Amino acid sequence: MLVIEELTRRYPGCVAVDRVSLRIVSGSFVGVIGRSGAGKSTLLRMLNRLVEPSAGRVFWRGQEVTALRGAALRAWRSRCAMVFQQFNLSGRLDVLTNVLVGRLNHVPAYRSLLRLWPEEDRAIALAALEQFDMGGLAAQRAERLSGGQQQRVAICRALVQEPELILADEPVASLDPRNARLVMEALADINRRFGITVLCNLHSLELARGYCDRLIGLAAGRLVFDGTPEMLTEEVARDLYGLEEAAATPGRAPPPRPALTPALTAQYA
Numbered sequence: 238m239l240v241i242e243e244l245t246r247r248y249p250g251c252v253a254v255d256r257v258s259l260r261i262v263s264g265s266f267v268g269v270i271g272r273s274g275a276g277k278s279t280l281l282r283m284l285n286r287l288v289e290p291s292a293g294r295v296f297w298r299g300q301e302v303t304a305l306r307g308a309a310l311r312a313w314r315s316r317c318a319m320v321f322q323q324f325n326l327s328g329r330l331d332v333l334t335n336v337l338v339g340r341l342n343h344v345p346a347y348r349s350l351l352r353l354w355p356e357e358d359r360a361i362a363l364a365a366l367e368q369f370d371m372g373g374l375a376a377q378r379a380e381r382l383s384g385g386q387q388q389r390v391a392i393c394r395a396l397v398q399e400p401e402l403i404l405a406d407e408p409v410a411s412l413d414p415r416n417a418r419l420v421m422e423a424l425a426d427i428n429r430r431f432g433i434t435v436l437c438n439l440h441s442l443e444l445a446r447g448y449c450d451r452l453i454g455l456a457a458g459r460l461v462f463d464g465t466p467e468m469l470t471e472e473v474a475r476d477l478y479g480l481e482e483a484a485a486t487p488g489r490a491p492p493p494r495p496a497l498t499p500a501l502t503a504q505y506a
């Protein structure tokens with residue numbers, strides 16, 4: 238279980254994430270939706286402590302993540318893999334080496350520096366690539382791959398980390414619709430097959446509805462929707478995005494609450 242308690246991040250002049258509380262069951266595939274600037278990236282990055290919370294706490298399987306320091310924090314980051322919009326591969330390195338980077342926490346530093354990856358790790362990395370039909374690309378330079386292939390390589394890198402949680406920050410935002418679906422399928426496959434909890438920021442409501450089993454909506458840093466994909470009707474989605482617009486317009490009140498189901502607006506106060 239991932240427990241988020243009153244998580245908050247303030248910046249000068251704005252509250253990016255405002256007292257968000259959530260309980261997420263292990264093995265879920267959760268989509269985080271909301272307009273640009275709603276706080277989705279900040280929320281995800283606080284979970285692996287790339288961004289430090291201003292207030293609030295995070296627990297994973299009973300351990301307080303927000304209290305971790307030094308080696309314990311590094312260990313948490315290896316249990317909790319990130320997938321970024323821009324893939325973050327080393328373009329000049331081959332695909333297999335890029336995936337092996339995910340094994341860094343399992344291999345002594347000198348071996349990785351000298352690229353003396355143990356055979357077992359090479360086999361794990363290759364198996365991950367083969368799982369997504371990319372074994373044949375192992376020797377290619379990463380920069381020669383399409384965006385969709387690069388993102389799936391980044392997902393393989395996350396997978397070989399053997400994480401308990403994957404945080405995907407708009408993983409399909411720079412991909413065409415076909416590649417976006419392939420990447421979402423790769424994440425869904427990992428989630429189903431290995432029971433890895435996935436939290437995924439998404440702009441596309443269609444993908445969010447199609448792949449996630451729970452959706453969380455943010456508007457101006459606040460949790461304004463928490464429900465199943467079926468609950469996110471067109472009308473509710475319009476209201477969710479309308480809340481953001483209202484919050485961003487000084488002097489303009491949010492739309493009337495009855496437009497949303499009561500549970501959805503409970504925290505928009």
Ligand SMILES: Nc1ncnc2c1ncn2[C@@H]1O[C@H](COP(=O)(O)OP(=O)(O)OP(=O)(O)O)[C@@H](O)[C@H]1O
Pocket residue numbers: 248249251252253254271272273274275276277278279280
């Ligand atoms: N380092 C920072 N310094 C100041 N303000 C920031 C910083 N990072 C984020 N913000 C602000 O916090 C708010 C939330 O940003 P965040 O990137 O989390 O939103 P988002 O929903 O992920 O947006 P997008 O979909 O465009 O990535 C925005 O108003 C943003 O300008």
